Amino acid sequence: MERSQEELEASNNGGSSPNKITGSVDEEVEYPPLNLALTVTPEFLKQIESLQQQQRHDSNSTPPGKTKPMSFPISKITIGEWTRDAVYEQDLKGKIYFAYKKIMWECLEDDVTTETTRRRSRKIEMQWCDVLSLKPWYHPHDQTGILSVELRKPPTFFIETNPQALKHTQWQKLDQDFTFNHSASRSRMHTLHFAPGVLQANMEKLVSGDRFWSELVKVHFPTSDHLYFDICHGNHEDSNN
Structure with a gap:
């Protein structure tokens, strides 16, 4: 075939x-x-x-994990005559931004200026370079923490505008200090209290995230015995008058 x-x-x-x-x-x-x-x-x-x-x-370059902003709960904050206690974890927050070199305390509280009751955030903001010294302290029994911060000049103040759930916070700069008797504009010392373990973990992240903080923790605290800013301190600038 x-x-x-x-x-x-x-x-x-x-x-x-x-x-x-x-x-x-x-x-x-x-x-x-x-x-x-x-x-x-x-x-x-x-x-x-x-x-x-x-x-x-x-x-x-620096690993991305070390440059991310830090956010941590604060149990209590005291600046001069002004004190705030956190009832809920979100009531008081500390935030540190590595890219912008800023540190801030945010407090969420009832807004009494509106007819309807709602909560609004207020913010105390400082530049890194305005932090002269800081001192962490840990209780030996329960590991609660206290952080004392000494400032070179008064911070700036902000209030949240148009609060909306699941939206980025929008801030408006305030002309006046919102703390009692303008304490944050007069007092150089800020004292923050933390729940067990919170301060330890965040101090480790802070000093390893940027050399500025690893050097600052070595500075003697406080650098000055004066509890208040210069009485002639105006517009956040030193005055010789």
Whole structure:
């Protein structure tokens, strides 16, 4: 019996037709290389060099986990004559921003200026460079913590505008200090109290996150015996008058 032309071609190519892919659908099929020539141009070399520089920069940069903002609950805060206690964890918060070099205390409390009762956040904000010294202290029995912070000049004050659930907080800068008797504008010392373990964990993150804080904890606390800012301190600037 004569064999068909297709059968003869399949026999000459190892038992399969060159125009068909045989085997199961799960069988891996190898394709021949494209044999395309690589043309090395100056632009191509510049792109390679740029990628290499970016990789070196990324490898030398600070790990992302160490530059993320810190947020931690505060049990109680005292500044001069002004004191706030947290009933719920969200009532008092400390926040530290590494990118913006800012530290702040946020307090959530009832807003009595509106007809309907709602809660609104207020914020005391300081630049890192305005922190002269700080001292953490841990109770040996229950590991509650106290952090004392000494400032160089008064902080700035903000109030939340148009509070909305699940939305980023919008802030409005205030012209006046909202603390009792303007305590935060007069007192250089801020004292913060923390639940067991909170201060320890966050101090470790803080000093390892930026060299500024690792050096600041070595500074003698306090740097001055004066409890209040200079009486001639106006507009957050020192005055010689």
